Amino acid sequence: MRYISTRGQAPELTFEEAMLTGLARDGGLYLPAEIPAIPSDEIAALAGQPYEEIAFRVMWPYVSGSFSEDEFRGIIARAYEGFGHAARAPLRQLDANAFLLELFHGPTLAFKDFAMQLIGQLFQTALERSGERVTIVGATSGDTGSAAIEAFRGLDNVDVFILFPHGRVSEVQRRQMTTPEDANVHALALDGDFDDCQAAVKAMFNDFEFRDGVRLAGVNSINFARVLAQVVYYFSSATNLGAPHRAVDFTVPTGNFGDIFAGYIARRMGLPIGRLVVATNQNDILHRCLSGQGYHKGDTIPSISPSMDIQVSSNFERALYYAYDQDGRAVAQLMDELKTGGFEVSQGAMQALRETYASGRASETETGATIRSTLASSAELVCPHTAVGLKVAGEQARPGVPMVTLATAHPAKFPAAVEEASGVFPPLPSRMGNLYEKPERVHRIANDLGAIEDHIRGHIHA
Ligand SMILES: Cc1ncc(COP(=O)(O)O)c(C=O)c1O
Numbered sequence: 535m536r537y538i539s540t541r542g543q544a545p546e547l548t549f550e551e552a553m554l555t556g557l558a559r560d561g562g563l564y565l566p567a568e569i570p571a572i573p574s575d576e577i578a579a580l581a582g583q584p585y586e587e588i589a590f591r592v593m594w595p596y597v598s599g600s601f602s603e604d605e606f607r608g609i610i611a612r613a614y615e616g617f618g619h620a621a622r623a624p625l626r627q628l629d630a631n632a633f634l635l636e637l638f639h640g641p642t643l644a645f646k647d648f649a650m651q652l653i654g655q656l657f658q659t660a661l662e663r664s665g666e667r668v669t670i671v672g673a674t675s676g677d678t679g680s681a682a683i684e685a686f687r688g689l690d691n692v693d694v695f696i697l698f699p700h701g702r703v704s705e706v707q708r709r710q711m712t713t714p715e716d717a718n719v720h721a722l723a724l725d726g727d728f729d730d731c732q733a734a735v736k737a738m739f740n741d742f743e744f745r746d747g748v749r750l751a752g753v754n755s756i757n758f759a760r761v762l763a764q765v766v767y768y769f770s771s772a773t774n775l776g777a778p779h780r781a782v783d784f785t786v787p788t789g790n791f792g793d794i795f796a797g798y799i800a801r802r803m804g805l806p807i808g809r810l811v812v813a814t815n816q817n818d819i820l821h822r823c824l825s826g827q828g829y830h831k832g833d834t835i836p837s838i839s840p841s842m843d844i845q846v847s848s849n850f851e852r853a854l855y856y857a858y859d860q861d862g863r864a865v866a867q868l869m870d871e872l873k874t875g876g877f878e879v880s881q882g883a884m885q886a887l888r889e890t891y892a893s894g895r896a897s898e899t900e901t902g903a904t905i906r907s908t909l910a911s912s913a914e915l916v917c918p919h920t921a922v923g924l925k926v927a928g929e930q931a932r933p934g935v936p937m938v939t940l941a942t943a944h945p946a947k948f949p950a951a952v953e954e955a956s957g958v959f960p961p962l963p964s965r966m967g968n969l970y971e972k973p974e975r976v977h978r979i980a981n982d983l984g985a986i987e988d989h990i991r992g993h994i995h996a
């Protein structure tokens with residue numbers, strides 16, 4: 535399997551090379567040159583299999599040139615052994631056709647663990663083989679950072695630097711990033727918002743001297759391995775609900791578009807997903823775009839679902855690549871226009887997007903009301919991101935078609951917002967230990983590329 539850039543101007547890579555490379559050298563995002571299809575009978579045979587077996591069968595065609603079968607089975611086993619639920623991604627029924635896919639049983643209580651635990655193992659295997667070391671730099675609005683730190687802390691051949699927006703993540707998210715004692719973990723609180731953090735990471739990748747000098751690697755969803763790991767739970771949940779013999783719809787609380795794009799890949803592989811519904815909070819640039827208003831950046835407004843407070847939705851570039859018939863030049867042109875504020879989507883591309891994606895938004899009031907109403911109707915306390923999804927799923931549900939909403943984080947990651955909405959304080963699961971009592975270690979940093987690069991160069995420990 536070869537991997538190509540959405541902008542068409544970077545070298546083609548293997549899976550392992552693309553995984554260790556992060557952003558393509560033309561600024562684009564890597565994608566498999568072809569998306570392998572799984573025949574219907576093989577999809578049917580996934581029903582009832584352990585999560586790890588489904589993960590192997592779904593991902594194997596993408597990675598087989600880079601890892602042996604035994605290696606990859608071992609990687610998957612180690613990635614998910616620490617999850618707090620035997621099913622890894624259990625489905626919970628809310629009513630006749632409404633389901634929650636619980637993706638928060640991993641070590642940091644968010645869906646990011648599904649991919650990050652896996653790529654932690656993939657990186658270790660690849661780096662031990664090559665004897666190389668890398669510097670991981672990531673941007674987070676809260677969950678990617680904690681999951682990345684958990685997956686890479688303590689490794690000798692990796693330093694992990696995480697940029698998060700100062701004052702704009704929840705206390706639990708911040709503590710998950712600032713309390714690990716490992717010398718290779720570096721939490722950086724940036725004076726700016728998530729988009730500033732993400733722009734800084736992309737700028738570091740585009741500074742080739744810095745990039746090559748520190749052997750930069752990325753674990754944001756610019757890394758296709760992140761997206762690939764998330765394809766698996768679409769298969770595990772849909773086959774549990776009767777796929778491939780019937781279609782299933784999904785609603786995905788969306789910010790950087792990685793999670794919902796994984797659903798698109800699953801659909802292209804043959805999983806009968808009817809609709810993929812993008813659910814946004816009040817930072818609704820994606821909903822506006824999918825409603826035909828173009829993609830135009832505004833100010834990011836802090837919300838009670840902070841992990842989705844995003845304007846530049848990184849993986850939307852991958853969706854545009856397919857909507858524009860895999861025309862890298864057209865994508866590069868749109869991304870150039872985005873630098874100065876935004877772009878219009880052509881009629882043909884808009885039609886292609888609408889064939890796959892529907893969308894909706896939830897205001898702050900609606901998010902809080904959904905946390906309350908879900909608790910009342912289903913005795914289920916949900917996090918604000920999941921509540922955004924449930925509100926939109928309620929509007930988009932179709933008679934007779936199961937609608938699965940992705941429960942992307944545990945409510946205990948956002949206790950203040952959940953308690954204010956519901957009157958119930960969500961306690962941290964006991965496996966999180968004494969997170970609230972541990973000392974924090976964090977470096978506050980200006981939104982200045984030179985200062986960030988200098989800090990990173992000066993703090994690589996290996
Ligand atoms: C809890 C939570 N829900 C939803 C999202 C949005 O996911 P994506 O960025 O893949 O669209 C995020 C951030 O990634 C998140 O942390």
Ligand SMILES: N[C@@H](CCOP(=O)(O)O)C(=O)O
Nearest residue numbers: 674675676677678754755841
């Ligand atoms: N919501 C994310 C933002 C980064 O997204 P990623 O999927 O590209 O890593 C977060 O929690 O950090």
